[in-house]
Amino acid sequence: MPVPTAAEATPRKLLRDVVFDQLLTAIQDGTLEPGERLNDEELEKWLGVSRTPIREAISKLADIGLVETAPQRYTRVAKPTIEQYIEGLRLLYGFHELSARWAIPNLTDADVEHFRKLGDQVLADAEAKSKDIILSASRFIDVLVERSENSLLQQLARQVDARVTYMSLPRVGYFQWDIFAGYVTGLVAAAEARDADAAERVMRAQAVKIEEFLAAVEQAGGGFPGV
Template sequence: MPVPQPSADAAPRRLLRDVVFDKMLAAIHDGTLQPGERLNDDELVRWLGVSRTPIREAIAKLVDYGLVEMEANRYTRIATPTGRQYHEAFSVLFGFAELAARWAFPRFTDEDTDALDALLADVRTHAAARDRAVDDDVHALIGFLVDHADNALLTKLSASVLARARFVTVGSAEPVFAAAADAVASLRDAATHRDGEAGAAAVRALADGMADHLDAVRAADLATAEPEEAALVITSGPGI
């Protein structure tokens, strides 16, 4: 008999390594796996219920993302974020976000605008309450713009940056609540008018609002760095 064809709504099968990666990434972001915590193969096998191979493949990807660090025959552990990493991650992240906004807003449907409204409402609410959940709101907002830019390469390249940016906010300085709140109206207006340039400008304004904050984070890291590390911090590249 001929092989039956899958139904149109059948969900695509996912590789075990991708399932494991998503679970470990979520555990890093929610603090279940703490910075500096060592990863043990046997413990991960028991927790995730899979063999070592997909676990090691997932860990290799987390190493590429900068969320796990390894040294052969010594350790595999969750990385510990630094001020320099915080500055670098957000500098790159807002660059991606500005580009995504420029491409995404002209493509918006009414449903997209409504979905953006919901995200911006969370930003406004948490910023007004000075709630650190605004960090997650900003990450979700940027992810939404990237998803709606309809550019597969941008989506692929920004995945590791979004993951790293969420990671380095662990234990970071207080978010810039005012900058986040100020961005809401201009982003909403850009979405309403399907104006990509205005959307990009709104993201840029949000980045500028965080610039002093990011410089303070980098300066604090510089103050505690060894001389060789301090030189690297100073020359780590342009700000956002």
């Protein structure tokens, strides 16, 4: 008789990916500060793992610009630059527009309800002018990235999002609070209507406003307008 197959197990993360997530969180929440050197022995003690997954995670963080390395000299947390912020944000909006186009028709009622609740949190953070909006906005849009059902887009968008989130944190004081509410409510309305065209229009309108802001940043020589 055929051997019964076991129920499909929940996929387990590789140790290097667990370490990557831990280091990413520590960098984004400021536990590991910009410019701070990353010592293998100290990280081994802190994370309770061997050097190999740590080095693999650091290599991945370096690939997306959150860690800087120089052989035989240093491995350290990258210092956010305005150039990286502008470059990453422009690319991220392109990924998000594609995500909206592909995801909206796939949304279930449960997806829409979850998306609406995450949007409410973003709006609350905008109202409070809280730095938490950087992460709540990331969680909000990640619903569309996940439901795009395109694994390559998901991989690339999450890498760019990690970089943009980190580069955005020092600049949250210049966040465009006034235009973000319309962006969130517009996307939620498009999701409720399962209207991919409407979502794409919201994304493009937001991208135009972001471009206007970034053009002013560049004209200010990499600083922020009025600063």
